[in-house]
Amino acid sequence: MKVDVLLGLQWGDEGKGKVVDVLTPRYDAVARFQGGPNAGHTLEFEGKKYVLRSIPSGIFQHGQINIIGNGVVLDPVLFRQEAEELEKSGIALRDILRISKKVNLIAPTHRLLDAANEAAKGAGKIGTTGKGIGPTYTDKISRNGLRLGDVFCNFDEKFAAQRARHIARLKALGAEPDAEKLAELDKAWFEAIDYLKTYQIVDSEFLVNDLLAQGKSVLCEGAQGTLLDIDFGSYPFVTSSNTISAGACSGLGVAPNKIGEVFGIFKAYCTRVGSGPFPTELFDETGKTIRDLGHEYGAVTGRERRCGWIDLVALRYAIMLNGVTQLIMMKSDVLDGFDEIKACVAYEIDGKETRQFPFSIEEEIKPVYVTLPGWKTDMTAMQSEDEFPKAFRDYIEFLEKELQTPITIVSIGPDRKQTIVRSRK
Secondary structure (H helix, E strand, O other): OOEEEEEEOOOOOOOHHHHHHHHHHHOOEEEEOOEOOOOOEEEEEOOEEEEEOOOOOOOOOOOOEEEEOOOEEEOHHHHHHHHHHHHHOOOOHHHHEEEEOOOEEOOHHHHHHHHHHHHHHHHHOOOOOOOOHHHHHHHHHOOOOOEHHHHHOOHHHHHHHHHHHHHHHHHHOOOOOOHHHHHHHHHHHHHHHHHHOOOEEEOHHHHHHHHHHOOOOEEEEOOOOHHHOOOOOOOOOOOOOOOOOHHHHHHHOOOHHHEEEEEEEEEOOEEEOOOOOOOOEOOOHHHHHHHHHHOOEOOOOOOEOEEEOEEHHHHHHHHHHHOOOEEEEEOHHHHOOOOEEEEEEEEEEOOEEEOOOOOOOOOOEEEEEEEEEOOOOOOOOOOOHHHOOHHHHHHHHHHHHHHOOOEEEEEOOOEOOOEEEOOOO
């Protein structure tokens, strides 16, 4: 057996949580391979709305194993809050969730460092969520991280050493924390560590590979999006992990030859949260309309998302990097009322046209658009692709030709039932 990988192809917020929930019945296990509680996956069904931050989106189905892999960074306090809310909903989380011993832990001082680092950047700030993600990955790469497995061996000593380093750094940044407040944060953090110990903490790399050896199917769930990848995204306005399909190998301990299907998720338009360049961003009424119709506000932070037309230059790049085999288009219904739809097919840089994603999109880029007719039809109640209006079918055909990859699933609303699986030709 091989693992299948599901990930975002834009700047995150593509709707990965809903698709994982829809696809989970096909799989025996769902495994999250990178990112932290800065990634909010929103799911809606049976009149209820759920926002997941660190826990995989497969927990709402039929008892499948859900795994938080070693590539994830975990905040014990936020994990506890998230888990307790799910338990109130009747989910027997301890029965189905496994957590890797090798996840790196986000400490209270990581969050303080995140805020201090952003403040120090001034106008050049990245626009992080302030959840301590970057400083935690920094500690991991510099070999100063705390891992969940450390709680069983000399943990107090390791925690104290890390905390001392962080406080020295905070002092250097002029952001020395209040001792009493920090003591309160530490107390809640250690209580959450004790809560974490009540879960099954495992060597997840062996678990995933044992499942494959037994003929079980595994879906790997990514967070954020390809254009936020630490190596290939719009650097430096990126996240701190590898969000591409290769991240599933290092984030779960899966060999490259064990990757099967790669599902790439994108919106019928484009959004971005936080700072950083965005070539197709719309600053006019159209952009505001897309934001309002799409309810484009961060699931975790509530931040207003920047909106623009679909960027096929960036999408081709993301498909190439990930080896995408199937495309999944989200939020098609948001464009239901537009007279015309635009798609960026190339960039004009210094008077020259290119279809390649450049080294830096901070350059002066002029999007080259193709305009297509809108479908002017409410698609939210449709049950099959046979009901799609011709203009929408033409839009799908145009995208498939430009991207050279089949669109196999189309979402026409937030509920799991508003998902159309297309026949593959």
